[in-house]
Amino acid sequence: MSKILEGLYYSNDHEWVKVLEDDVVLIGITDFAQSELGDVVFVDLPEEGDELVQGEEFGAVESVKAASDLLAPVSGEIIEVNEDLVGEPEKVNQEPYEAWFLKVKLNDPKELDKLLDHKAYKEEISE
Amino acid sequence: MENLKVTPLYEEHLKLNAKMVDFAGFHMPISYTSIKDEHEAIRNNVGMFDVSHMGEILVIGKDSEKYIEFIFTNKVNELKNGEINYGMMLNKNGTVVDDLLVYKISDESFLLVVNASNIAKDYTHIVEQTNGFDVLVKNMSEDYAEIAVQGPKTEVKIKEALDIDLSDLKFFNFKEYTFNDHDLIISRTGYTGEDGFEIYGDHSIIVEIWKILVDNNVTPCGLGSRDTLRFEANLPLYGHEISDEITPIEAGLKYFVKIDSEVDFLGKDALLDQIENSLTRRVVGLELNKQAIPREGYKVFKNDKEIGYITTGYLSISTGKPIALAMINRPFTKKGTEVSVQIRNKMIPGFIRNKKFLKETK
Numbered sequence: 001m002s003k004i005l006e007g008l009y010y011s012n013d014h015e016w017v018k019v020l021e022d023d024v025v026l027i028g029i030t031d032f033a034q035s036e037l038g039d040v041v042f043v044d045l046p047e048e049g050d051e052l053v054q055g056e057e058f059g060a061v062e063s064v065k066a067a068s069d070l071l072a073p074v075s076g077e078i079i080e081v082n083e084d085l086v087g088e089p090e091k092v093n094q095e096p097y098e099a100w101f102l103k104v105k106l107n108d109p110k111e112l113d114k115l116l117d118h119k120a121y122k123e124e125i126s127e
Numbered sequence: 128m129e130n131l132k133v134t135p136l137y138e139e140h141l142k143l144n145a146k147m148v149d150f151a152g153f154h155m156p157i158s159y160t161s162i163k164d165e166h167e168a169i170r171n172n173v174g175m176f177d178v179s180h181m182g183e184i185l186v187i188g189k190d191s192e193k194y195i196e197f198i199f200t201n202k203v204n205e206l207k208n209g210e211i212n213y214g215m216m217l218n219k220n221g222t223v224v225d226d227l228l229v230y231k232i233s234d235e236s237f238l239l240v241v242n243a244s245n246i247a248k249d250y251t252h253i254v255e256q257t258n259g260f261d262v263l264v265k266n267m268s269e270d271y272a273e274i275a276v277q278g279p280k281t282e283v284k285i286k287e288a289l290d291i292d293l294s295d296l297k298f299f300n301f302k303e304y305t306f307n308d309h310d311l312i313i314s315r316t317g318y319t320g321e322d323g324f325e326i327y328g329d330h331s332i333i334v335e336i337w338k339i340l341v342d343n344n345v346t347p348c349g350l351g352s353r354d355t356l357r358f359e360a361n362l363p364l365y366g367h368e369i370s371d372e373i374t375p376i377e378a379g380l381k382y383f384v385k386i387d388s389e390v391d392f393l394g395k396d397a398l399l400d401q402i403e404n405s406l407t408r409r410v411v412g413l414e415l416n417k418q419a420i421p422r423e424g425y426k427v428f429k430n431d432k433e434i435g436y437i438t439t440g441y442l443s444i445s446t447g448k449p450i451a452l453a454m455i456n457r458p459f460t461k462k463g464t465e466v467s468v469q470i471r472n473k474m475i476p477g478f479i480r481n482k483k484f485l486k487e488t489k
Contacts, residue, residue, distance in 0.1 A: 067422060
């Protein structure tokens with residue numbers, strides 16, 4: 001059974017969003033996503049200062065076998081990239097909710113309403 | 128499962144919680160725990176694959192040797208009984224029908240081991256070429272199950288677990304054995320770049336051997352690690368480095384073609400012509416200068432000009448490097464040529480290199 005945390009927002013593309021302050025969030029991929037992918041060997045991320053647009057591709061997470069596109073769950077400016085994942089991409093498998101990819105300053109916090117809560121996400125992946 | 132076939136080991140795969148995929152019409156395990164762990168088990172210790180989906184085609188009759196010589200790119204007349212050769216079957220235009228192992232049982236009996244995805248096509252091709260030869264062709268694929276036990280500790284492990292002594296079986300040789308009153312064929316062959324054996328037998332004995340080996344801590348390995356292992360060892364995979372649109376010369380497999388011998392074989396004229404006049408591209412090694420993964424199908428560029436594509440590529444588990452096999456237009460096939468690979472929307476710089484990926488691990 002995949003782990004799902006309460007208090008996070010989730011996208012249909014299996015990303016989680018954690019609100020740190022009103023308009024600052026962390027983004028990562030869910031336990032379900034990492035287990036579907038298998039051994040993560042590389043995370044291809046944009047740079048600090050780049051803009052995310054909700055629903056648009058911003059990078060990829062790559063397992064041994066395949067590259068899987070990352071779609072932005074929110075829009076905003078990237079204020080920090082988790083550089084630890086460069087040397088330790090396996091953290092994504094080991095601690096999917098600790099191994100955040102990007103810290104983002106939201107353009108519009110209302111966009112969060114378009115995401116799923118933990119209950120809705122649980123239904124989403126049990127279908 | 129719409130018409131998907133399963134191997135006799137299917138139930139064992141489910142018991143081991145394998146992640147299953149569709150491959151060549153079969154429901155096969157891609158991995159049991161992790162591709163990386165399975166890969167490393169075989170590089171450093173011992174692991175095994177269910178390869179029961181592979182095809183086995185028996186050719187018997189007075190003209191068998193002469194006939195195989197005609198359809199197979201590698202030498203047959205130098206083989207002794209109990210020896211194996213790797214090579215390809217070609218179309219008249221020199222492109223590859225399939226790559227295969229030929230087991231010489233006797234002058235009048237040969238076993239051909241072919242790719243699962245090509246069994247039907249191969250059988251048709253083989254039968255079509257028998258005109259004028261006194262041979263009989265039998266597709267035995269449903270009768271044989273097969274496992275490949277691979278890794279540096281395989282010989283010791285098989286002695287320990289099955290009490291079969293394989294120490295005098297040489298590389299690319301095979302012998303018949305019996306185990307619990309069942310006949311087996313065991314060959315010292317594989318598809319990983321490591322020492323190891325392939326075991327053929329009837330369905331029930333192969334299931335029994337698989338279970339014994341699992342109980343003796345041989346790591347079950349899926350198609351995922353089978354591909355990462357064969358790739359690092361620069362072993363071609365049909366549909367990638369070779370296909371019915373690619374010749375052995377283009378694939379860099381001339382070593383397995385008796386092009387300089389007197390013997391005539393199907394496709395030879397086309398290959399001679401290609402070598403003389405029209406070799407425009409070749410499979411080469413490629414490495415990226417920065418962390419990224421050059422995957423199958425990605426385009427390769429020189430400046431702004433497209434010059435080829437990746438046939439197989441990984442972030443190598445054994446070396447940690449982003450490496451690939453790529454089909455590249457000449458003259459950009461020269462080692463050291465700077466190229467770039469388009470990965471999503473970025474151009475990642477890299478260079479053409481040798482294909483000895485494993486030589487630099489230690």
